Amino acid sequence: MDSPHGAAVKAEDFGLKGPRGWAFQGVGIDAAPGSLIAVEGPSGSGRTCLLLALTGRMKPTRGHAEVGGHHLPKRMTAVRRIAALGPVSGVNDLDQALTVAEQLREGALLQRHYGAPVRAMLRPRAERRAAAEARIAAALEAAGLDLAALPKGERTSVRDLERLEAVRLSVAIALLGSPALLALDDLDLKLSDTERVEAWDLLRSVAARGITVLAVCSEAPADAIVLRTSPKEPDAPEAPDASDTPAVVESDADAEPDEGSGTDTKTDTKTDTKTDTKTDTKTENDDTKGADDALAEAGRA
Template sequence: MDVDGVAILARGIAARGPEGIVFANLDLRVEPGALAVIAGPSGTGRTALLLALSGRLPLVTGHLDVSGHVLPAQAKAVRQLIRPARLRPGYELEDKHRVREAIAERRLISGVSESAVEAALDRVRIAPDRTALIDELHPAERLLFAVALTIAGSPAGILVDDVDAGLPRAGRAQVWAGLREVTRTGMTVLASATDPPSGDVDVIPLPVREPERPTKVLDRQEEEVAR
């Protein structure tokens, strides 16, 4: 599996969510085949940035180029290049499906071959029980299984949200090792985590946003005093 990974260049980008601006004035560069980890505590906009970089969340300002495709005008093309393995909430494997059912469904939807799925499982170094339910898998194996199903289609990049959520130290190490193996194909991996790994990783830190101070509403007595 040899893939031309996506390259990303962003200057001064900002995005807005239901509760206001989630990130602003952000500059970043991701090279093809990199493991890039968006790092920060919960609520700093990690998932929103993954969505924005993959053409799934419109920007309010700034310049964003993904392998020559400028967003938002070419968002559809970018969404084809970068596929989600896990995005929370909304894009995760169905817990009550069996492993074999998840494989069959992915093959039907994406048209990948059985051999491509096997190669992807080997790439991330897992061999899940085909009769097991998804929620019976160890959390690390479950996440890597989602990654394997996604890379079987050889996209230029993948998204992996909340890599370290609910994983013990050994499980985190297993997942990061699997994602590093994915980058050896040339594929770009865009991940998010609270605590990024050390080593050959491009860390994109997100600052903690200060909560907006509520506007004080003066009662009638305070209004009289203020006058």
């Protein structure tokens, strides 16, 4: 396995807003290559969305970021090429029906087809197989996964792995592509205190190889660069822009009345209303009476 140089991760006012509001917003970071970065926060606070945005898998809607010199969101494809995902539920889950050896060979095959240069495909089959086996062995060593220690060795089913063993296997597969950035979701999920220490030691060893590590967790270690996400709150209605605010039209009621005009206005309104009502009613009654008289005269005729 190659020894890649890690990717610097920078962000300013980084945010992503979806149909239900902000997944995360206002994120800022300036991490050097080979850093250990922890995204800390409770479940549902946008941790996974932030991880996927920084690895080029989700498109941000505010601010900007730079990963390995590639700007987001303009160069998401370039970021995906240098950023590998460890365990991320629902995105790159391990295949529970495979054995550990089969899962590793599948990872190496996918890497050879999609990540390796074209000239590597032209090598003799025996040479390609030897190169894949060497890459797998190096990745397993970096991930700290000893196949001989598993219940059935490399034939152990993925579904029978302990949680920390599954994390190590996912990390090994991710490292097959020699990434500059390794990202993991829910690192400390279902791990005991002892296993959490081992998991963070694993990530420190990966970072020590020059690979930048980004891990989502509920509690970050003291030596990590921490990005904290907060639980979602209902969005407050946004204040309208001045250009969208309708002009205020001053009504007669709001105008300052002339001296004595208040009394005259009330008197006139009251008088006009009563007079008009009485006049209209009287006229209507006279018209009705006249119509009745006309009908009566027509009947007599």
